[in-house]
Amino acid sequence: MCVLGLGLIGGSLMRAATAAGREAFGYNRSADGVRAAQADGFDASISVVETLERAATSQALIVLAVPMPALPSMLDHVRTTAPDCPLTDVTSVKVAVLQSVREHGLLDRFVGGHPMTGTAHSGWTAGDVGLFTGAPWVLSVDDHVDPQVWAEVMHLALDCGSVVVPAKSDQHDAAAAAISHLPHLLAEALAVTAADVPLAFSLAAGSFRDGTRVAATAPDLVRAMCEANSGPLGSSLDAAIELLSRARAQLAEHGSVAQLVESGHAAKTRYDAFDRPQILGISVGEDGWREELAAAGRAGGVIRSALPVLGSRG
Amino acid sequence: MCVLGLGLIGGSLMRAATAAGREAFGYNRSADGVRAAQADGFDASISVVETLERAATSQALIVLAVPMPALPSMLDHVRTTAPDCPLTDVTSVKVAVLQSVREHGLLDRFVGGHPMTGTAHSGWTAGDVGLFTGAPWVLSVDDHVDPQVWAEVMHLALDCGSVVVPAKSDQHDAAAAAISHLPHLLAEALAVTAADVPLAFSLAAGSFRDGTRVAATAPDLVRAMCEANSGPLGSSLDAAIELLSRARAQLAEHGSVAQLVESGHAAKTRYDAFDRPQILGISVGEDGWREELAAAGRAGGVIRSALPVLGSRG
Numbered sequence: 001m002c003v004l005g006l007g008l009i010g011g012s013l014m015r016a017a018t019a020a021g022r023e024a025f026g027y028n029r030s031a032d033g034v035r036a037a038q039a040d041g042f043d044a045s046i047s048v049v050e051t052l053e054r055a056a057t058s059q060a061l062i063v064l065a066v067p068m069p070a071l072p073s074m075l076d077h078v079r080t081t082a083p084d085c086p087l088t089d090v091t092s093v094k095v096a097v098l099q100s101v102r103e104h105g106l107l108d109r110f111v112g113g114h115p116m117t118g119t120a121h122s123g124w125t126a127g128d129v130g131l132f133t134g135a136p137w138v139l140s141v142d143d144h145v146d147p148q149v150w151a152e153v154m155h156l157a158l159d160c161g162s163v164v165v166p167a168k169s170d171q172h173d174a175a176a177a178a179i180s181h182l183p184h185l186l187a188e189a190l191a192v193t194a195a196d197v198p199l200a201f202s203l204a205a206g207s208f209r210d211g212t213r214v215a216a217t218a219p220d221l222v223r224a225m226c227e228a229n230s231g232p233l234g235s236s237l238d239a240a241i242e243l244l245s246r247a248r249a250q251l252a253e254h255g256s257v258a259q260l261v262e263s264g265h266a267a268k269t270r271y272d273a274f275d276r277p278q279i280l281g282i283s284v285g286e287d288g289w290r291e292e293l294a295a296a297g298r299a300g301g302v303i304r305s306a307l308p309v310l311g312s313r314g
Numbered sequence: 315m316c317v318l319g320l321g322l323i324g325g326s327l328m329r330a331a332t333a334a335g336r337e338a339f340g341y342n343r344s345a346d347g348v349r350a351a352q353a354d355g356f357d358a359s360i361s362v363v364e365t366l367e368r369a370a371t372s373q374a375l376i377v378l379a380v381p382m383p384a385l386p387s388m389l390d391h392v393r394t395t396a397p398d399c400p401l402t403d404v405t406s407v408k409v410a411v412l413q414s415v416r417e418h419g420l421l422d423r424f425v426g427g428h429p430m431t432g433t434a435h436s437g438w439t440a441g442d443v444g445l446f447t448g449a450p451w452v453l454s455v456d457d458h459v460d461p462q463v464w465a466e467v468m469h470l471a472l473d474c475g476s477v478v479v480p481a482k483s484d485q486h487d488a489a490a491a492a493i494s495h496l497p498h499l500l501a502e503a504l505a506v507t508a509a510d511v512p513l514a515f516s517l518a519a520g521s522f523r524d525g526t527r528v529a530a531t532a533p534d535l536v537r538a539m540c541e542a543n544s545g546p547l548g549s550s551l552d553a554a555i556e557l558l559s560r561a562r563a564q565l566a567e568h569g570s571v572a573q574l575v576e577s578g579h580a581a582k583t584r585y586d587a588f589d590r591p592q593i594l595g596i597s598v599g600e601d602g603w604r605e606e607l608a609a610a611g612r613a614g615g616v617i618r619s620a621l622p623v624l625g626s627r628g
Contacts, residue, residue, distance in 0.1 A: 116519045136517055165516055175513040182507060183525035185571065186500045188578020189557040193496060193550055195581035198612045199489040201588045202479055203450055205430045207528045211497035214521045215582035219575045226571045236507055237562045241555060243503040248551045257499065257540045261533045264502020267509035268529035274515045298512045 001156070002026065002055035002062045002085070004074055006033050006044060008118060009090045010065030011127030013160065014042055019129050020159035025060075027051035028124070029070075036124045048074070052081035061152055064089035064097075068228050071097065075104040086149040088113045088156075092176060093228040094140055094169035111153045112140035112169055114176075115162060122218075130161070136302065137162035140169045141293045147285030151309040154284070163276070164303035166293035170232075176225075177232035182240060184222050185233075187215040279303045285310030315470070316340065316369035316376045316399070318388055320347050320358060322432060323404045324379030325441030327474065328356055333443050334473035339374075341365035343384075347438045354438075362388070366395035375466055378403035378411075382538050385411065389418040400463040402427045402470075406490060407542040408454055408483035425467045426454035426483055428490075429476060436532075444475070450616065451476035454483045455607045461599030465623040468598070477590070478617035480607035484546075490539075491546035496554060498536050499547075501529040593617045599624030 001017055003010045003026035010026065014037070017024045025043040028034045037044035045051045055062050062085045066074050071091070078087065087110045091097050094112045101110045117135035119126060137157040139150065157164050167175075191212045194200040226233055247260040279301040282292050289310075315331055317324045317340035324340065328351070331338045339357040342348045351358035359365045369376050376399045380388050385405070392401065401424045405411050408426045415424045431449035433440060451471040453464065471478050481489075505526045508514040540547055561574040593615040596606050603624075 116517055118520075135519070138517065165513075167513055167517075171513050172517070174511050175508075175517045178508040178511040178514045179518040179522040183504055183521040185558065185561060185574060185578075186504055186525060187521075187582075188574050189554045189561075190497055190500055191578045191581035191585065192557055192574070193553045194489075194492040195584060196553065197489050197492040197550070199479075199481055199485050200492045201585050202590070202611065202614050202616075203430055203452065203481075203486070203489045204493040204585065205449070206432075207497040207501075208493040210524050210527045211500060212582050212585065213524045215578045216586070217579075219572075219579045222575045222579075223570070223572055226575070227565070227569055230565050230569055234562060234565055236511070237558060237565070239507045239510065240503045241558050241562065243506055244499065244551060244555050244558075247499060247503075248548060248555065251541070251544050251548055251551070255541055255544055256537070258533075258537060260499060260502050260506070261536045261540070264499075264505045264529045265531075265533045265536075267505035268501075268526050270509060271505065271515050271518065271526065272530070276516070297516065300516050302516075 002051060002060040003065055004048070004051070004062065005029075005065035005067075005070070006037050006124050006127075007065065008122045008126045009115065009131075010063070011037065011124040012129065012131035013063060013065060013090070015127055015129040016132055016160040017156065018042065022156075022159065025051065025054060033124045048077050049081055052077055055085050056082035059085055061086045061088065061156065064091070068093070068096070068224050071100055072104075075100060075106060079104050079106060085109065086152055087111075088153045090115055092180070092225045094138070094172045096228045098140070098142065098169050107144050109146065109149055111145050111150050112142070113153055113157070114138040114172065115157070115160075132157070133161035135162050136165045138165045138167050138172050140172065141166045141290040141297075142169050143290065145290060147289065147309060151284050151306075154303065155306060158303070158306055166279070166297040166303070168294050171294070171298065173229050174232040174235070177229055177236040181226045181229055181233045182236040184214050184217065184226065185237065186240065187212050188222075191215045274300060276300055276302045279307070283308045283310045316365060316374040317379055318362070318365070318376065319343075319379035319381075319384070320351050320438050320441075321379065322436045322440045323429065323445075324377065325351065325438040326443065326445035327377060327379060327404070329441055329443040330446055330474040331470065332356065336470075336473065339365065339368060342438070350438045362391050363395060366391055369399050370396035373399055375400045375402065375470065378405070382407070382410070382542050385414055386418075389414060389420060393418050393420060399423065400466055401425075402467045404429055406494070406539045408452070408486045410542045412454070412456065412483050421458050423460065423463055425459050425464050426456070427467055427471070428452040428486065429471070446471070447475035449476050450479045452479045452481050452486050454486065455480045455604040455611075456483050457604065459604060461603065461623060465598050465620075468617065469620060472617070472620055480593070480611040480617070482608050485608070485612065487543050488546040488549070491543055491550040495540045495543055495547045496550040498528050498531065498540065499551065500554065501526050502536075505529045588614060590614055590616045593621070597622045597624045
């Protein structure tokens with residue numbers, strides 16, 4: 001396996017895959033990161049070309065683990081040096097990546113991925129062999145996806161301790177806007193609102209700390225994920241603004257916030273009771289497998305142990 | 315000390331005051347709560363009249379620890395049976411309580427209070443002797459406030475392990491709207507928004523869990539505190555809606571959320587670095603003491619050990 005980018009996610013992936021008995025080598029742009037990885041006993045290089053030549057020779061699975069802005073130049077390298085390798089990514093938006101991969105003519109061997117995990121820290125040293133344990137790892141089941149490549153990435157995610165959530169790229173992005181990008185903007189708005197009120201920071205307790213926790217994330221990271229997903233995020237923002245504006249009007253007119261509070265509590269109760277049934281009985285590669293997996297994912301299903309692959313031995 | 319209402323806050327107060335060596339007795343409306351308190355060795359009664367007669371005889375400090383809707387009937391009882399006792403409360407809004415106390419002719423001996431603590435649970439059994447440890451406990455320094463009564467409540471709060479934040483009632487309410495009531499409504503709006511997006515609950519992780527945690531609070535409690543503070547909450551809601559709408563427009567027009575994200579991160583950084591200097595050098599009862607304490611509270615100051623009281627011995 002070949003990991004391009006040895007930051008928090010790429011570095012953790014290298015550790016987790018190695019711990020699972022896989023052979024892994026990687027590239028990192030900064031010499032510091034490469035040295036740190038090597039010092040920890042990992043096979044890291046500062047040359048993207050040499051790394052990709054190795055990948056091409058061994059037909060290794062290539063994992064794009066660079067930030068969104070660095071993706072196009074990485075894809076240039078892949079196209080030039082290792083265009084036939086199976087390819088996946090770990091980026092937090094999926095439609096924009098898919099588009100970039102398509103523009104680079106690399107769609108045939110590509111399966112988009114997104115492990116839903118992370119910390120507020122970054123770089124090789126922030127990595128953690130257990131980062132993926134129990135986390136949902138989204139794998140795209142878009143129309144173009146090749147069953148053999150899909151199965152290969154599924155095995156990687158399961159080896160790292162994740163559960164696999166199959167999803168269409170656009171549905172992933174809509175969900176990510178609602179459960180990750182919108183919460184970041186709400187946290188920022190809460191922090192700014194309170195900062196303008198004398199005494200507020202003095203009295204802040206649990207609900208403020210919870211509500212602003214993710215506002216500590218580096219602004220560049222928040223911008224990168226929000227701005228690369230502007231369409232779905234816009235829709236989520238519209239929905240939230242509409243709910244808050246309606247509550248504001250009802251508070252002014254009737255002195256009540258009943259509607260928002262009751263529907264919010266009901267939604268939270270549904271979320272807390274949300275079940276994740278195991279996806280079983282679908283073979284990767286059978287007729288309609290992509291649609292079936294997408295439907296099972298929408299229903300809350302996750303893959304906890306490898307699904308069979310049609311036409312595979314063993 | 316006489317505690318009216320032995321739920322989460324009143325029950326914890328009874329435990330904490332007793333542990334600090336104070337004599338405490340209390341009233342609770344439900345027989346179950348009274349029995350549970352008695353079984354734990356506390357002096358609890360189901361008769362509000364008898365409890366207040368004891369308070370009047372011993373000139374005990376009366377703590378109103380009933381929910382907002384039960385307050386007027388409690389104040390009727392206090393006026394009838396124990397009108398000269400020092401009086402405080404632990405309610406999460408201060409202007410509405412002040413108004414109700416004034417209407418009952420009980421202002422002279424009243425100092426509003428609000429310990430900024432709690433859990434998602436309620437009732438005597440949810441109580442905890444350590445609930446107040448380290449928590450900010452707001453004490454109102456409104457113009458009418460009597461220094462002797464104020465000092466008595468200050469000692470109670472310090473005995474329970476809290477730090478005292480002096481504040482005007484209206485400034486408390488504005489701050490509470492921003493750091494407590496607004497976060498509840500944002501959490502409700504986030505839960506409702508995500509509930510409408512297929513796949514969202516499936517992918518929800520840390521930022522969604524943090525952002526919706528307080529949406530688990532019982533709707534009646536959320537409504538009670540929000541609706542009793544509708545003026546300041548309306549202003550906070552307006553500010554948050556305005557910030558989100560501006561971010562929405564900039565995302566649509568320029569593909570950027572830079573302004574909100576950067577100002578949010580800056581505000582969060584200021585909050586995390588927020589210092590709580592100890593308030594020293596002010597004597598309760600000296601000329602202008604209320605204004606001085608209010609200014610010190612706005613500046614982030616807290617009282618960690620008892621301030622001297624003018625005209626007191628010892």
